Amino acid sequence: MPTRTLHLNAFLMGVGHHEAAWRHPRTEPARLNDVRHYQQLARIAERGRLDSLFLADGLALQGDVRHNAIGGLEPLTLLSALAAVTDRIGLIATVSTTYNEPFHVARKFASLDHISGGRAGWNIVTSAGEAEAHNFGTERPAHADRYARATEFLEVVTGLWDGWEDGAVVGDRRAGVYADTGRIHALDHDGAHFRVRGPLTTSRPPQGHPLLVQAGSSEDGKEFAARHAEAVFTAQQTLAGAREFYADLKGRLARYGRHGDELLVLPGISPIIGSTEREALRLEKELEDLVIPAYGLAQLSNMTGIELSHDDLDRPLPDVPVETEGAQSRRKLVIDLARRENLTVRQLLSRLAGGRGHRVVAGTPEQIADEIQAWFTGGAADGFNIMPPVLPGGLEDFVDHVVPELQIRGLFRTEYEGRTLREHYGLARPASRHARPAAAGRLETAVAS
Amino acid sequence: MPTRTLHLNAFLMGVGHHEAAWRHPRTEPARLNDVRHYQQLARIAERGRLDSLFLADGLALQGDVRHNAIGGLEPLTLLSALAAVTDRIGLIATVSTTYNEPFHVARKFASLDHISGGRAGWNIVTSAGEAEAHNFGTERPAHADRYARATEFLEVVTGLWDGWEDGAVVGDRRAGVYADTGRIHALDHDGAHFRVRGPLTTSRPPQGHPLLVQAGSSEDGKEFAARHAEAVFTAQQTLAGAREFYADLKGRLARYGRHGDELLVLPGISPIIGSTEREALRLEKELEDLVIPAYGLAQLSNMTGIELSHDDLDRPLPDVPVETEGAQSRRKLVIDLARRENLTVRQLLSRLAGGRGHRVVAGTPEQIADEIQAWFTGGAADGFNIMPPVLPGGLEDFVDHVVPELQIRGLFRTEYEGRTLREHYGLARPASRHARPAAAGRLETAVAS
Numbered sequence: 008m009p010t011r012t013l014h015l016n017a018f019l020m021g022v023g024h025h026e027a028a029w030r031h032p033r034t035e036p037a038r039l040n041d042v043r044h045y046q047q048l049a050r051i052a053e054r055g056r057l058d059s060l061f062l063a064d065g066l067a068l069q070g071d072v073r074h075n076a077i078g079g080l081e082p083l084t085l086l087s088a089l090a091a092v093t094d095r096i097g098l099i100a101t102v103s104t105t106y107n108e109p110f111h112v113a114r115k116f117a118s119l120d121h122i123s124g125g126r127a128g129w130n131i132v133t134s135a136g137e138a139e140a141h142n143f144g145t146e147r148p149a150h151a152d153r154y155a156r157a158t159e160f161l162e163v164v165t166g167l168w169d170g171w172e173d174g175a176v177v178g179d180r181r182a183g184v185y186a187d188t189g190r191i192h193a194l195d196h197d198g199a200h201f202r203v204r205g206p207l208t209t210s211r212p213p214q215g216h217p218l219l220v221q222a223g224s225s226e227d228g229k230e231f232a233a234r235h236a237e238a239v240f241t242a243q244q245t246l247a248g249a250r251e252f253y254a255d256l257k258g259r260l261a262r263y264g265r266h267g268d269e270l271l272v273l274p275g276i277s278p279i280i281g282s283t284e285r286e287a288l289r290l291e292k293e294l295e296d297l298v299i300p301a302y303g304l305a306q307l308s309n310m311t312g313i314e315l316s317h318d319d320l321d322r323p324l325p326d327v328p329v330e331t332e333g334a335q336s337r338r339k340l341v342i343d344l345a346r347r348e349n350l351t352v353r354q355l356l357s358r359l360a361g362g363r364g365h366r367v368v369a370g371t372p373e374q375i376a377d378e379i380q381a382w383f384t385g386g387a388a389d390g391f392n393i394m395p396p397v398l399p400g401g402l403e404d405f406v407d408h409v410v411p412e413l414q415i416r417g418l419f420r421t422e423y424e425g426r427t428l429r430e431h432y433g434l435a436r437p438a439s440r441h442a443r444p445a446a447a448g449r450l451e452t453a454v455a456s
Numbered sequence: 457m458p459t460r461t462l463h464l465n466a467f468l469m470g471v472g473h474h475e476a477a478w479r480h481p482r483t484e485p486a487r488l489n490d491v492r493h494y495q496q497l498a499r500i501a502e503r504g505r506l507d508s509l510f511l512a513d514g515l516a517l518q519g520d521v522r523h524n525a526i527g528g529l530e531p532l533t534l535l536s537a538l539a540a541v542t543d544r545i546g547l548i549a550t551v552s553t554t555y556n557e558p559f560h561v562a563r564k565f566a567s568l569d570h571i572s573g574g575r576a577g578w579n580i581v582t583s584a585g586e587a588e589a590h591n592f593g594t595e596r597p598a599h600a601d602r603y604a605r606a607t608e609f610l611e612v613v614t615g616l617w618d619g620w621e622d623g624a625v626v627g628d629r630r631a632g633v634y635a636d637t638g639r640i641h642a643l644d645h646d647g648a649h650f651r652v653r654g655p656l657t658t659s660r661p662p663q664g665h666p667l668l669v670q671a672g673s674s675e676d677g678k679e680f681a682a683r684h685a686e687a688v689f690t691a692q693q694t695l696a697g698a699r700e701f702y703a704d705l706k707g708r709l710a711r712y713g714r715h716g717d718e719l720l721v722l723p724g725i726s727p728i729i730g731s732t733e734r735e736a737l738r739l740e741k742e743l744e745d746l747v748i749p750a751y752g753l754a755q756l757s758n759m760t761g762i763e764l765s766h767d768d769l770d771r772p773l774p775d776v777p778v779e780t781e782g783a784q785s786r787r788k789l790v791i792d793l794a795r796r797e798n799l800t801v802r803q804l805l806s807r808l809a810g811g812r813g814h815r816v817v818a819g820t821p822e823q824i825a826d827e828i829q830a831w832f833t834g835g836a837a838d839g840f841n842i843m844p845p846v847l848p849g850g851l852e853d854f855v856d857h858v859v860p861e862l863q864i865r866g867l868f869r870t871e872y873e874g875r876t877l878r879e880h881y882g883l884a885r886p887a888s889r890h891a892r893p894a895a896a897g898r899l900e901t902a903v904a905s
Contacts, residue, residue, distance in 0.1 A: 029629065036627045036634065037627060040659060042540070042570070068640075068657050072640065073634065073636075078657050080571065080658060081563045081564050081567035084567040085567060085571065086536075087533045087534070087540075088536040088540045089540075090537055091491070091538075108555060108592055111555075111556070114530045118534060121489045121490075121491065122491040142559045143557055144650055144651035144652065145651075183479060183746075183748045184522060185478060185522065185523060186522055186527075188522045201593055202590075202594075203591055203592070205591065208517050208528070209530065
């Protein structure tokens with residue numbers, strides 16, 4: 008039995024990750040704004056002993072809502088409602104550093120961590136798009152600026168979380184001392200992007216810091232991850248590419264004084280599951296047949312920066328050199344995929360419909376488990392970001408059929424051992440930057456008394 | 457039986473509104489960050505058929521945390537967790553317009569409204585304090601600027617909520633039409649404070665607009681309320697003062713084309729309840745004896761703008777003319793109270809310890825009900841903002857003993873009749889500004905066909 012444990016995150020996305028999910032009989036599109044849908048998903052994922060669940064986000068209505076069930080709930084408000092109906096599973100929300108204030112973000116995640124008993128995680132993103140910028144009265148920021156702001160944003164947020172030391176709340180009713188104010192620290196941050204005095208209004212989160220997650224795979228993104236992130240979600244199409252990414256990212260940690268096991272790499276996988284391979288392929292085909300090409304074309308144009316029309320469908324992807332300020336790594340992935348496999352635009356659309364560039368694997372539970380095992384033991388992954396094509400059914404299939412197979416193989420836990428998200432991921436709880444070593448603390452007390 | 461129905465809101469505040477609540481044996485200060493405490497309170501309030509519960513907020517740690525149990529959870533994250541364990545009660549969160557972006561706020565309240573099935577309310581505040589400004593890298597804004605920003609903020613937020621018309625989501629799987637994009641509108645707001653394109657990422661909230669609540673009683677505050685608010689929380693010490701405020705505010709509605717019953721006035725009341733009057737007075741005395749004068753002095757100095765020390769305790773409030781940019785109406789209320797009743801600073805502190813300027817009434821359930829009835833039928837209130845001195849016990853006392861008395865008198869509902877917060881408050885659901893009148897719509901269709 009291997010000593011390494013696989014980590015599994017349920018990536019929740021409306022009624023499914025496949026862009027035609029909402030048209031398939033296994034979904035109900037009216038569930039998109041129904042909290043009970045997400046509560047059901049959270050309970051299913053917890054029943055499967057998954058480490059965490061995760062909600063993506065964007066600050067503008069992106070994609071054509073005429074042809075897809077998009078436009079759902081805001082992640083942080085939703086996660087609190089999921090915390091209330093679960094006990095163990097980690098809860099990861101995407102929040103952008105671009106159009107937010109670090110004081111608000113620190114506070115909301117501290118609250119969610121208290122509310123969930125130490126199960127909060129923050130997927131740190133920057134906002135690249137023009138549509139997002141226009142909802143905040145500004146123009147899209149340059150790539151490097153976004154990451155410079157994100158880095159300072161992180162400094163402020165972690166500084167605010169550290170401001171209340173563990174044990175700052177004393178609660179001594181008799182003496183009338185609620186908090187030891189010597190252990191609550193202002194931040195007095197004064198930087199290029201932010202001036203924040205602090206302290207936070209909320210005491211230290213149960214996890215010290217809610218888990219820090221990151222998903223950008225550009226050069227700046229990887230460097231940011233190596234410095235700050237504890238888990239990374241990534242889109243990888245091939246085992247070779249995933250290995251390269253994994254080694255690259257882990258190799259960057261040392262320059263920030265970090266070890267390889269302080270950051271987990273979780274590639275996305277959309278498992279299309281059938282009792283037989285034929286059944287899985289049939290479901291894949293059903294979804295493919297429901298795709299609306301206009302929707303995918305617009306998405307692909309947006310991803311690649313290449314203006315595409317129906318006339319391009321049966322040709323290869325035009326060879327237009329483009330530079331976008333947006334999600335650079337996803338653009339590269341998509342163009343590489345088209346070139347490597349010599350795909351027409353129509354074929355490429357069908358490859359992207361399942362997971363927007365993430366890997367799609369159709370097969371039996373054993374075949375899915377084989378793929379997971381091969382990547383996990385092959386130096387490509389510490390775990391996976393599970394992206395069911397249809398929800399809730401696809402998550403149920405995964406939990407009821409793939410998870411047991413992984414458990415039988417000794418790759419995945421059969422019970423939660425920890426209570427916090429950090430404990431599930433095997434990551435240490437950070438000490439406050441103000442915490443004094445215990446020995447020094449005792450000495451001071453001795454001198455003072 | 458009167459046809460007017462009383463409206464009752466449970467104002468939740470840590471382990472109680474009395475500043476010494478955390479030291480009293482009826483509370484447990486460790487509950488301050490425990491979501492189960494607030495879930496228990498929400499269930500108690502719902503058992504009492506109260507219209508709503510409400511969370512105050514500030515964007516800085518205000519008051520001396522050494523001597524009081526302050527520094528709790530963030531309201532919006534907390535309310536989602538309360539929505540998950542309740543079915544009917546309204547959920548009102550305080551969010552400032554000063555250091556927020558309207559796109560975020562519109563989205564979060566739209567989400568909370570979806571999550572709660574139409575039970576969200578927004579207590580709109582502006583942030584006056586220096587401490588808050590310093591958490592956002594700026595200096596405190598001038599009073600008038602705060603309200604100008606708030607007014608434009610409201611325009612943007614309500615505009616975003618209106619952007620998705622009712623029925624914009626079609627969900628026609630066969631035709632492949634998820635939404636009728638002709639009924640989803642960009643906002644294209646371009647004002648002095650904000651430029652926001654829209655549309656929102658979230659479809660129209662179940663209530664159309666979450667309920668708009670306001671609590672400032674300055675001249676600007678009252679004018680803002682008359683224009684936008686549907687419920688107003690206010691601190692009133694005397695029946696005469698409350699009547700004057702009530703008539704003043706209702707009188708302002710006409711100039712915005714509104715009727716008197718489109719805005720409810722809810723003065724605060726902290727009920728100290730005993731089976732006998734003696735028992736109530738004993739509880740009041742117990743709390744008073746636990747007060748830490750240094751805490752109250754600092755609060756009073758902050759409220760009035762007058763620097764006070766222990767030496768001032770047994771003198772009248774110094775007659776220093778002061779102007780603050782902060783909460784002007786609360787300052788006036790406190791100074792008026794001291795002058796009117798000729799109080800020493802120590803006496804004033806004891807009068808403020810229970811409700812920070814809100815009215816405190818100690819007595820039997822019948823006596824509390826008498827006070828409520830007198831104000832309700834005397835042109836001073838449409839309902840009350842209930843501020844229990846200790847929590848959860850003080851809310852239980854109110855729900856189990858005062859509410860039944862109000863029900864017997866025919867003043868308060870015995871069952872919820874509606875499902876949404878607006879329905880509890882008897883307020884109409886606003887139509888989207890883009891909604892076409894049904895008749896005109898039919899005509900257009902006829903002409904077009």
